[in-house]
Amino acid sequence: TYHWPSPLIDQVEGLLFEGRGEGRPDNDLLDLVGKLAQCQSGSLGESGAAEWIRFAYHDAATHNADNGTGGLDNSLILELDRDENVGVGMKHAKADFVHFPNKYLSFSDVTAVGVALASAQCEGPIVPIRAGRLDAAVAGPFGVPRPEQTLAEHTESFRLQGFNPEEMIALTACGHSVGGVRSNDFPAMVPGIPGVAADNFILFDTTTALDNTVVREYLDGTTKNPLVADKNATLISDFRIFSSDGNVTMNKLADPETFDQTCSRLLAQMIDTVPSNVQLTDVIDPIPHKVDGVQLSIGASSLLLRASLRFLDQNDNRNVTIHWEDKAGGCASNECSASWIQFREVTTTLSARLGLFVTKYEFQVGVNATTSLSKFWFTVDEGNGSAPITLDNDGTGYVVEQDTVLYVPNSSTSLTTVVAVRLSRVAWPNGLRRLAEFELAVAGGRGVACGVAWLVITYTRHFHCKCSTNFSIFVARHRVAS
Numbered sequence: 001t002y003h004w005p006s007p008l009i010d011q012v013e014g015l016l017f018e019g020r021g022e023g024r025p026d027n028d029l030l031d032l033v034g035k036l037a038q039c040q041s042g043s044l045g046e047s048g049a050a051e052w053i054r055f056a057y058h059d060a061a062t063h064n065a066d067n068g069t070g071g072l073d074n075s076l077i078l079e080l081d082r083d084e085n086v087g088v089g090m091k092h093a094k095a096d097f098v099h100f101p102n103k104y105l106s107f108s109d110v111t112a113v114g115v116a117l118a119s120a121q122c123e124g125p126i127v128p129i130r131a132g133r134l135d136a137a138v139a140g141p142f143g144v145p146r147p148e149q150t151l152a153e154h155t156e157s158f159r160l161q162g163f164n165p166e167e168m169i170a171l172t173a174c175g176h177s178v179g180g181v182r183s184n185d186f187p188a189m190v191p192g193i194p195g196v197a198a199d200n201f202i203l204f205d206t207t208t209a210l211d212n213t214v215v216r217e218y219l220d221g222t223t224k225n226p227l228v229a230d231k232n233a234t235l236i237s238d239f240r241i242f243s244s245d246g247n248v249t250m251n252k253l254a255d256p257e258t259f260d261q262t263c264s265r266l267l268a269q270m271i272d273t274v275p276s277n278v279q280l281t282d283v284i285d286p287i288p289h290k291v292d293g294v295q296l297s298i299g300a301s302s303l304l305l306r307a308s309l310r311f312l313d314q315n316d317n318r319n320v321t322i323h324w325e326d327k328a329g330g331c332a333s334n335e336c337s338a339s340w341i342q343f344r345e346v347t348t349t350l351s352a353r354l355g356l357f358v359t360k361y362e363f364q365v366g367v368n369a370t371t372s373l374s375k376f377w378f379t380v381d382e383g384n385g386s387a388p389i390t391l392d393n394d395g396t397g398y399v400v401e402q403d404t405v406l407y408v409p410n411s412s413t414s415l416t417t418v419v420a421v422r423l424s425r426v427a428w429p430n431g432l433r434r435l436a437e438f439e440l441a442v443a444g445g446r447g448v449a450c451g452v453a454w455l456v457i458t459y460t461r462h463f464h465c466k467c468s469t470n471f472s473i474f475v476a477r478h479r480v481a482s
């Protein structure tokens with residue numbers, strides 16, 4: 001069962017049901033669902049959602065079911081110069097995802113979440129998501145299907161990916177229900193626009209939605225899908241695949257509900273195609289009362305605790321209070337509870353489709369710097385006459401690690417990280433040297449802040465190091481204090 005904090009679950013759940021990475025000062029960089037805007041965005045009908053789904057498929061497609069290697073493991077990032085992965089769409093997807101992975105969250109988990117968000121954004125099925133994928137350090141073998149290959153080659157290719165012939169037909173139809181073919185990538189199928197350097201684009205079907213229009217237009221003969229209707233018989237791999245069982249599967253998929261259920265199952269299977277040494281979590285469901293954005297920092301004259309509590313429904317009469325205990329386990333300062341300061345609605349298309357209305361209550365409280373705090377919890381009064389409830393993480397409270405380093409968000413930028421070190425707890429200057437060892441370059445130190453013997457230090461962050469979203473606190477906990 002879930003217990004806070006569970007960094008991997010917390011992050012994947014947040015990306016899925018809020019579309020965002022966990023709170024950080026440069027939060028807006030971390031709006032994943034915002035990158036989709038709508039299902040179809042380009043002037044020729046290009047679709048970021050389609051790019052994300054193709055990206056996921058190409059990563060998963062080099063799985064080898066016989067020896068358990070490959071799958072959704074981000075090896076694609078190292079294989080983008082291959083012909084089989086041609087296309088600006090791949091580069092778009094990579095650029096969309098690249099800000100989200102961190103020390104807890106693999107790129108391949110972000111890619112998997114991307115498929116669920118893309119499907120929801122395109123009115124497609126809900127795709128259940130598990131977490132725990134690992135990113136490969138080296139490129140894998142070639143093997144993504146190409147249009148000019150034979151049906152026998154495609155059937156064998158899908159068998160190695162873990163799909164039988166019927167699933168090959170269905171999964172290809174699910175994928176090719178969104179997006180299309182670009183002239184720059186497949187000029188033999190899609191001619192460029194004369195006099196125009198930009199891409200030309202032919203859609204697989206006439207709707208933007210991840211629905212069975214591609215199936216119906218194939219069956220009724222009106223399809224413009226280049227992989228069915230192209231004049232060059234070598235390139236019509238969708239035709240060969242769709243018709244390979246005498247249209248039995250395509251006729252089944254002509255029923256919208258069957259299409260939805262089949263695509264939900266097969267897209268999930270596609271993103272859960274992982275190397276055999278990877279253990280995925282259970283399917284991640286929305287967490288009913290979720291605590292996040294927890295950050296202990298320094299303010300002008302006190303410590304500053306930030307946290308938020310998220311609900312899955314709206315209630316205007318609801319009152320939420322945060323409570324905390326000082327380090328000694330009591331409340332020496334007599335000021336150990338506070339009301340929320342900001343309320344936000346963070347529902348996304350996916351969470352709305354699940355009937356949720358996701359709302360966040362945000363807290364920012366000053367905490368006495370000498371007595372500090374050990375844990376916090378909430379009480380919730382729904383304002384409907386029922387007794388208030390206590391949310392205390394199943395009795396343990398939400399424990400705030402007592403770090404030797406605190407992040408100072410107000411002074412930090414996306415390139416510099418400012419942390420505060422409590423002098424009494426760091427063997428100076430040894431502590432500085434230890435910090436410097438951990439992928440951080442010391443840019444300079446300055447001043448003492450807030451009168452409680454905190455030395456504030458500015459660091460330049462190596463852009464490529466995999467940092468947690470709660471950068472400093474986790475740095476402190478796992479890398480410095482340990």
Ligand code: HEM
Nearest residue numbers: 050054057087089145146147171172175179180181182185
């Ligand atoms: C034999 C199997 C397959 C072949 C030969 C094939 C081939 C292609 C080709 C040639 C394109 C055009 C790409 C471009 O112009 O850049 C394309 C697009 C696409 N494919 Fe496939 N595909 C296959 C299976 C699949 C599967 C199983 C999925 C996922 C479930 C998938 C998802 C997509 C998507 C979403 C696009 C649109 C991308 C965009 O609009 O940017 N494909 N495919």
